[in-house]
Amino acid sequence: MLDVKKFSESDLYGLLGVEISATEAEIRKGYRKKALQCHPDKNPDNPKAAELFQELSKALEILIDASARSAYDRLLNAKKAAQLRTQQLDSKRQKLKNDLEERERRAKEEAGGPRASYKVNKTPEELFQEEFERLREEGSKLIEEEQELMRQQLREEKQMHSRAESGWDASKHRIKIKWPAGKDDPFNGGYSQEALNKFLSKYGEINVLVMSPKKNGSALVEFKTQEAAEMAVSYEKGRLDNPCCLEWIGDAPKNKNSRTGGSNTITDRDYESLVLRQLRQAEERRRLIEQMMREDAEEESFGK
Missing domain, CATH: 3.30.70.330 (RRM (RNA recognition motif) domain)
Structure with a gap:
């Protein structure tokens, strides 16, 4: 099963080879191009190909769902902002920052339980995780349709290749x-x-x-x-x-x-x-x- 942490830390746009501003059509096009290259039917002896194909399909599922993409974009922007702030801190202030974040994390864990959820604002990571789990529970008919189109294209390519080899x-x-x-x-x-x-x-x-x-x-x-x-x-x-x-x-x-x-x-x-x-x-x-x-x-x- 694919782990939400893996995708929260990944560049999904880069994985599909598209820009952050890409339209849904451009995202689908990028997915097809990458997925056809690593489809398990084309790479039966490469277990990494099947894993990459699953990752590409999940990236597509997230980025063509408006709510999930919005949550991912917020997470992406938050990480970029945090990275920029971190680069601007010197080593001493960096240590203070890390200590503060650690104390906040422990306080949040100790607060835990159902009553704490309304006291602490949800982080971008938590919002993205909610969307990730929603997609996992709902499944995606769009992804199934996209993969069926891909299987059909692979069958056609195989038939054309067979005809070219046999002349029939x-x-x-x-x-x-x-x-x-x-x-x-x-x-x-x-x-x-x-x-x-x-x-x-x-x-x-x-x-x-x-x-x-x-x-x-x-x-x-x-x-x-x-x-x-x-x-x-x-x-x-x-x-x-x-x-x-x-x-x-x-x-x-x-x-x-x-x-x-x-x-x-x-x-x-x-x-x-x-x-x-x-x-x-x-x-x-x-x-x-x-x-x-x-x-x-x-x-x-x-x-x-």
Whole structure:
């Protein structure tokens, strides 16, 4: 748990790389820039990165909350004023000052208890601590939203990096799925979003799967990886009693490692492993089909 003392003694503006006069938008911008650099997902082997990320998030939480920022600014100004006064004192007067502060501190501790609170004015440190505890108890929806935006940005950066390395852009190689289904068939030829997802997800992660809203017997799928997309096009036939057909929208993707020179994007080198994987997937597919047929039979029995 983050300690209030750590933040009361820290330069939160400096931590976020902004000026004391910074607007909320500038504070958020500074936070994003610093937090993206030390985000735990980017630095999994650096425990200090996670700690710094937490500190940046807490600094943002304090500085975008009007009341907490005001208390922090008062504390900051009080410390600067005290530092200036201290610099102006000679060593003898400094000792007298320290002795006086110590006596005041002891007197305050001895006065303690609930009745003393209204006799002693709250110090900037105490006011800041109250605001710090309030934020801790309330939590901050704004911080959660900010961190979710950051996670989304990191996911997008990761996807772009993955695409750059593999040369695969899923959005340019979507697949159209067709199957026989009557125009007014309420069961759409036995296919549904869930059924298609069961058939296709065994090949790999799916980015998007959309059933045609205009006509039966049509859907579109986008796979995360080229291998998953190629395997689905090559092998998937859907329901045994009503097979489907998968076709590339536009040209099939090119495989720069292909040694065959043909139009098939699955290479000879990969063929053996794909066949072995397909044998395992065929058994899963058979079980899924049996389950779907049982569900269909139950629905028909229920309808009677």
